[in-house]
Amino acid sequence: MQKIRNIxxxxxxxxxxxxxxSLSCFAILNAAPLMSKIDxxxxxxxxxLVFYAISAVVIFIIIKVGKDQVYNNIHIIYWGIMILLxxxxxxxxxxxxxxxxxxxxxxxxxxATSWYNLPGFSxxxxxFMKIAIVIYLAKITSxxxxxxxxxxxxxxxxxxxxxxxxxxxxxxxxxxxNDTGVVLIMFAGVVxxxxxxxxxxxxxxxxxxAVLTLVGIFVFLFVFQPELFSKFxxxxxxxRFYGWIDPEGTINNEGYQLFYSLxxxxxxxxxxxxxxxxxxxxxxxxxxxxxxxxxxNYGYLGGFLTxxxxxxxxxxxxxxGFDSTNRIxxxxxxxxxxxxxxxxVWNISMILGLLPITGITLPFISYGGSSLLSYMIAIGLFMxxxxxxxxxxxxxxxY
Numbered sequence: 001m002q003k004i005r006n007i008x009x010x011x012x013x014x015x016x017x018x019x020x021x022s023l024s025c026f027a028i029l030n031a032a033p034l035m036s037k038i039d040x041x042x043x044x045x046x047x048x049l050v051f052y053a054i055s056a057v058v059i060f061i062i063i064k065v066g067k068d069q070v071y072n073n074i075h076i077i078y079w080g081i082m083i084l085l086x087x088x089x090x091x092x093x094x095x096x097x098x099x100x101x102x103x104x105x106x107x108x109x110x111x112a113t114s115w116y117n118l119p120g121f122s123x124x125x126x127x128f129m130k131i132a133i134v135i136y137l138a139k140i141t142s143x144x145x146x147x148x149x150x151x152x153x154x155x156x157x158x159x160x161x162x163x164x165x166x167x168x169x170x171x172x173x174x175x176x177x178n179d180t181g182v183v184l185i186m187f188a189g190v191v192x193x194x195x196x197x198x199x200x201x202x203x204x205x206x207x208x209x210a211v212l213t214l215v216g217i218f219v220f221l222f223v224f225q226p227e228l229f230s231k232f233x234x235x236x237x238x239x240r241f242y243g244w245i246d247p248e249g250t251i252n253n254e255g256y257q258l259f260y261s262l263x264x265x266x267x268x269x270x271x272x273x274x275x276x277x278x279x280x281x282x283x284x285x286x287x288x289x290x291x292x293x294x295x296x297n298y299g300y301l302g303g304f305l306t307x308x309x310x311x312x313x314x315x316x317x318x319x320x321g322f323d324s325t326n327r328i329x330x331x332x333x334x335x336x337x338x339x340x341x342x343x344x345v346w347n348i349s350m351i352l353g354l355l356p357i358t359g360i361t362l363p364f365i366s367y368g369g370s371s372l373l374s375y376m377i378a379i380g381l382f383m384x385x386x387x388x389x390x391x392x393x394x395x396x397x398x399y
Contacts, residue, residue, distance in 0.1 A: 011386050013320075013379060016313050020364040021052040023306065024290075028367050031293040033278045034285035044286055044367055051369045055376035062380030063387065070381060071139055071328055078132045078166075084125035085173040088113050092177050111237075112178040112359075115370075124370035126174045126182040131374045133186060134335035135381075136166050137193040142327035148198040156199055163194055180237065181359040184346070185339050192338025196331045244356040257282045257289070258353060265295035265303075265351075272299035286367040288359060291351045306365070310344050313364070320386045329385045336378045 028045040035041035062070065070077075091106035092113035105116040116123045144159045167190050175183050195204065221229040230238050243254030251259050260280035267279060277297050285293050295303040314337055321333020340363055347362040349355040361368060363375050 010390055011383055012316055013313075013383055013386065016309070016316060017052075017364070017376075017379060019309060020313070021049070023294075023309065024052075024365045024367075025049050027290050027294050027365060028286050030276050030297045031285040031290065033276050034281050034283075034293070036281060037283070041286075047369075048367055048372075051372050054369075055373055055379075058373060058376055059380035059383060062377065063384050067329075067381045067384040071135065074132060074135045074139060078129075078136050081125050081129045081132055082170065082173075084116070084123075085129060085170060085177075088116075088125065089173045089176040114174075114177050114179045114182075121369055124368075126170075126177070126179055127370040127374040128377075129170050129174070130182060130186045130189060130339060131336075131378055133167055133170060134189045134193055134339065134378075135332060137163055137190060138328050138331035138335055140166065141193055141197045141331040145196075145198050145327055145331075151198050151200050156203065159197065159199070160194075160203070163190065178237075179359070184358065185343055185360065188342035189335045189339040193331050193335035195338075196334040240357045244350075244353070247353065257284070258350075258357060261289050261292040261296075261351060262353060265292050265299075268296050268299045270299045270301050272297045272302060287361050288347070288357065288366070289351060290366045291348055291362055294365075295351075307348070310340075310362075310364075314340055314344075317382055320382050320389065323389045324385050325392070326385075326388075332378075332381065336375075336382075340375070 025045040025048050028048050029042065032041040032044070035044070038044070087103045088106055091101065091103035092108065094100050094102050095108050095113065105118055106113060107115045107117045107122070109115065114124050114126055116125070140159070140162050144155075144162075148155060167186065171183050171186055174186070191207070218229065218232075221232075233241070239254040243250050243256075243258055247255035247259035247262065249255065260282040264279040264282065267273075273279065273296060275297060279296060282289055282292070291303065291306065294306055317340070318333055318337050321330050321337075324330060324333075343360055343363050346355055346358070346360045347366075350357050350360070361371055364372065
């Protein structure tokens with residue numbers, strides 16, 4: 001028992017991930033009565049537990065191999081995933097226009113072509129690409145920071161162009177698959193990695209101004225030119241948008257998912273309706289709306305505990321990264337934190353009706369093998385970083 005306690009004290013991520021795994025499996029089990037369109041929904045929590053077990057093996061391999069091997073070979077990993085993304089983009093183009101399947105195992109679901117349905121499991125390459133992009137950019141950023149004693153316009157532009165070169169093609173390919181949610185997560189990670197660079201503040205001011213201008217243009221088009229606005233988004237995304245704007249008015253169509261989830265947890269009070277309670281059925285309970293399941297069954301207390309747990313995870317990731325003396329580790333921590341924080345805030349906000357429903361899940365808690373495995377790769381890297389930090393700190397105390 002003392003040995004286990006020492007391991008947890010030296011690497012708190014083990015305890016945090018164990019609690020997250022327990023919460024995830026229990027929440028998915030609670031969501032089972034809401035999964036009317038899924039065969040044997042009570043088995044999904046077992047599949048999630050299997051994903052966590054596979055993730056533990058992946059973490060063990062990463063620690064044995066070492067984070068430096070991942071850093072040194074990230075370009076190979078990046079281009080390997082790129083090939084898979086090209087296949088999905090081609091499949092989406094051909095299927096949506098000619099109703100033909102030409103890429104083996106590629107799957108078209110709910111307007112998006114984001115998965116390869118392999119025997120026994122589904123693979124979503126975009127989930128792994130977001131991690132690969134952050135690692136790749138962390139490596140580029142560490143080199144830029146090491147070479148920059150004083151920022152120059154030429155050096156900054158060269159660095160920005162390198163970052164754009166890494167992120168542009170994957171984001172275009174993912175967008176062509178109609179997976180807007182992952183594109184937004186990728187952008188969040190890229191921005192946070194670049195924030196850890198030696199770029200001057202004015203570049204980020206320009207970026208914020210550009211985003212605000214773009215949002216203003218879309219708001220103007222939505223209010224005054226709705227027909228033109230609808231041309232920028234596919235039909236299923238427009239349906240989600242109108243369901244977000246007026247869930248009650250579109251309750252029989254686009255808005256029923258959000259409205260019924262609001263009704264379910266809105267009546268839960270502090271302690272919820274109890275295990276596997278069903279107030280109203282809403283789809284995607286095990287994925288996009290897992291936070292609504294937790295708050296419906298265990299009230300605001302369950303919701304606050306969930307938020308507290310993910311905040312602790314985020315803090316430890318930043319702490320481990322910033323404790324490292326390796327520049328890549330620091331930039332990696334910023335990028336992974338940025339993606340996690342963005343995804344957590346967006347998912348919970350869309351459950352509360354504050355942001356549009358975009359298919360963004362709650363990391364480590366929502367059901368899904370690819371998303372979980374991709375973030376567990378990052379957790380494996382941070383466990384190795386933490387191991388190196390502990391060795392360095394022990395040597396300092398010894399001497």
